[in-house]
Amino acid sequence: MQWYPPIQPGWLNGWIVLALLTLTEGTLFLVFPRAVVKRLFDRSGWTAPQIVFTVIGKLSAAFCLAMLILTPLQTGTPIFYLGAAITLAGMLGLAKALFDFKATPLDEPVTRGLYRISRHPQIVMASLMLLGGCLAIGSWSATLAWALARILSHVGILGEEEVCLREYGEEYAAYLARVPRYLIFF
Numbered sequence: 001m002q003w004y005p006p007i008q009p010g011w012l013n014g015w016i017v018l019a020l021l022t023l024t025e026g027t028l029f030l031v032f033p034r035a036v037v038k039r040l041f042d043r044s045g046w047t048a049p050q051i052v053f054t055v056i057g058k059l060s061a062a063f064c065l066a067m068l069i070l071t072p073l074q075t076g077t078p079i080f081y082l083g084a085a086i087t088l089a090g091m092l093g094l095a096k097a098l099f100d101f102k103a104t105p106l107d108e109p110v111t112r113g114l115y116r117i118s119r120h121p122q123i124v125m126a127s128l129m130l131l132g133g134c135l136a137i138g139s140w141s142a143t144l145a146w147a148l149a150r151i152l153s154h155v156g157i158l159g160e161e162e163v164c165l166r167e168y169g170e171e172y173a174a175y176l177a178r179v180p181r182y183l184i185f186f
Contacts, residue, residue, distance in 0.1 A: 001079060003140045007070045014068030014142075017087050017133030021126060024091050028098045036102050043159075045166065050159035057152030060145050064130065067142035074138040083136030090128030097121035109168045111175050119181050120157055157181070 029037050043051070074080045093114065100113030101122065114121035127150055134143040161181075164172045 001135075001138045001140050001143075005071050005074075005137060005139050008072050009070055010072055012075065013070065013072050014133045014137040016073070017129060017136065018065060018068055020087065020091055021094075021129050024094050025098070025126075028095065028102075032098075032102050035106055039101075039106060042163075043156075045163035046156070046159040050155050053152050053155035054159075057149045057156070060152060061130075061149035064134065064142050064145035064149060067139050067145065068130075068133045068137060071137040071139055071142070073136050077138070079138050080136050083132040083134070085132070086135065087129050087132030090125045090130075090132060093125035094122060094129065097125055109164055109172045109175060111179070116179065118183050119161070119176070119179050123153070123157065124182055 046054075097114045100115055101110050104110040104112060114125075118124050127146075130146055131143070134146050161176065165176070
């Protein structure tokens with residue numbers, strides 16, 4: 001791992017991870033009913049600070065994405081294989097989480113499948129994919145930008161939970177009490 005690995009646009013760069021993320025989400029969004037996709041991206045009910053922190057987090061994520069696009073994968077190294085395995089696990093988990101989301105009626109909170117072990121499995125799995133990419137390119141700076149983006153996105157996640165509490169009431173409150181926000185151990 002290096003702080004700033006050499007920037008070198010090419011075919012065998014971290015953009016491949018972004019392409020996998022886009023293909024996973026994009027393909028499923030194309031086949032999902034429009035109401036399900038709208039529900040995924042509904043930010044109504046968020047406060048101004050939640051929106052501001054989310055936007056700042058996206059700027060940090062933009063640096064991470066730029067590093068992924070412009071930095072060659074460190075193929076043949078142990079860190080590459082670790083990153084590739086984490087990316088693959090994230091991709092499979094993201095697809096599963098999206099199908100779990102789709103299978104839930106629109107008037108109910110999503111609590112089935114991966115949502116039984118994490119209240120936000122889509123975010124966890126997409127984050128794993130990007131972390132895997134940061135490792136696969138061997139960049140500490142991209143990994144740090146990824147971590148900052150994840151920390152700042154936490155405020156938006158709290159906004160989502162507040163909106164769900166207002167919409168689903170006691171049923172969602174009970175869900176919050178029994179299921180961890182990110183994974184089993186958090």
